[in-house]
Amino acid sequence: MQSFDSNDDSSAGLNTLRNIWEVSRKNGVSYRRRQLVEENVKIVQSNNSNSHREFSSAFWRLPTEILAQIFLYCIPETEHQTPAPYLAPMLLTTVCQRWREVAVDMPGLWRRLRLEVGEGDWQQRAFCYDSYLKRSRGQQLSLALEYDNNDWTELRSLLQPYFDQISSLTLEFFSGAGALVMSDFRALEELVIDTHGSGSELAVAQSIAQLPPNLRSLQLMDLWFDLEMLSGFNPLAWAGLTELEIMVDGLDSFPHLLRSCPNLSSLTMIGIFTEIETSETLAHDKLQSLRISGDLHHSDSIRDIGLFNAITLPNLRSLEVRNLGQWAHEEFKEFMTRSECPLETLIFGGGVMTTDQQLAEYATLFPSLDSTADPMRSTFYFDLIVM
Numbered sequence: 001m002q003s004f005d006s007n008d009d010s011s012a013g014l015n016t017l018r019n020i021w022e023v024s025r026k027n028g029v030s031y032r033r034r035q036l037v038e039e040n041v042k043i044v045q046s047n048n049s050n051s052h053r054e055f056s057s058a059f060w061r062l063p064t065e066i067l068a069q070i071f072l073y074c075i076p077e078t079e080h081q082t083p084a085p086y087l088a089p090m091l092l093t094t095v096c097q098r099w100r101e102v103a104v105d106m107p108g109l110w111r112r113l114r115l116e117v118g119e120g121d122w123q124q125r126a127f128c129y130d131s132y133l134k135r136s137r138g139q140q141l142s143l144a145l146e147y148d149n150n151d152w153t154e155l156r157s158l159l160q161p162y163f164d165q166i167s168s169l170t171l172e173f174f175s176g177a178g179a180l181v182m183s184d185f186r187a188l189e190e191l192v193i194d195t196h197g198s199g200s201e202l203a204v205a206q207s208i209a210q211l212p213p214n215l216r217s218l219q220l221m222d223l224w225f226d227l228e229m230l231s232g233f234n235p236l237a238w239a240g241l242t243e244l245e246i247m248v249d250g251l252d253s254f255p256h257l258l259r260s261c262p263n264l265s266s267l268t269m270i271g272i273f274t275e276i277e278t279s280e281t282l283a284h285d286k287l288q289s290l291r292i293s294g295d296l297h298h299s300d301s302i303r304d305i306g307l308f309n310a311i312t313l314p315n316l317r318s319l320e321v322r323n324l325g326q327w328a329h330e331e332f333k334e335f336m337t338r339s340e341c342p343l344e345t346l347i348f349g350g351g352v353m354t355t356d357q358q359l360a361e362y363a364t365l366f367p368s369l370d371s372t373a374d375p376m377r378s379t380f381y382f383d384l385i386v387m
Helices: 006-024 031-046 052-060 064-073 090-094 097-104 122-134 152-162 201-207 227-231 253-260 329-339 356-365
Strands: 112-117 141-147 166-174 190-196 217-225 243-249 266-273 289-296 318-322 345-348 370-373
Touching: 064 097, 090 097, 112 122, 112 152, 122 152, 141 152, 166 201, 190 201, 201 217, 217 266, 227 253, 243 253, 253 266, 329 356, 356 370
Parallel strands: 112 141, 141 166, 166 190, 190 217, 217 243, 243 266, 266 289, 289 318, 318 345, 345 370
Antiparallel strands: none
């Protein structure tokens, strides 16, 4: 049994909490979580009324349940970090035997991880990653992969024991990366794909051609998709999606996406928009939230591209548009009448030209609709949903 001095260990523990709090300010821990860690540090410090020994003893006697809660507040809520001895949770295991036992016995501390796949000593990193993930003991995992080689075999060997745990995955494709077999991720519900540099387009397209059956949320915001590319995917591959964020080249992709995703409830579409070359009106009865930001190509108005003439959305509740030029007021009124949708929120961001008269008319025709012109929402990209 390892021997330790409670005075020395409690002082080290307090210093560790202070260090974690400082690091957490830079690593994605929310203000409230940082505040709770600081409050616990102050509570411990308040016990130092008589002597260092009393203070150390009080700190050392913290119930395991309280210590475990403090540990949880030290972990970033959204960021993925590579294992490092100066960051929680690994840092927590270095203070003393008790802290190590508590931290190792908390699967929730080991659920989020960033893996770097590429150059360097892969065997050593793989051993470290595997040791880290084993401590999750069956809980759902959220992983981020920096992927810049084409050897899926090595990566698959590492992840194979955890395929049924990985529910959230961020893939960062770098030049030279090969395709991944996404169907292996049987429990995957959320997928984010980023690209860095050129040459990864084919690998991404091949990776998402066949998605896992349980996938519900897909974010593809760093790669342009045109109708030809989208048409090459398995028609059933995206059928289970409920949330989609995508960049498209050409508005003809819009009806195709609605047909490919019959269960879609939220769609964010950024793109270069040209006229829809179809005379049919497509109805989609699941879509509730639609966000569109465009760069009109050879046109200065959304009404020239036929967006609202091509769709009927009977369950739409929220619509936000940006960078679409002159607003298609009459076409939108026809769309609303045709759809009979319970639209509650309509936001005109920057780059969309409306008039006070049009907003007043919406208030009269659709009393339950809250329409707002907010030119500050002017960026081409929307804020991504954090996973």
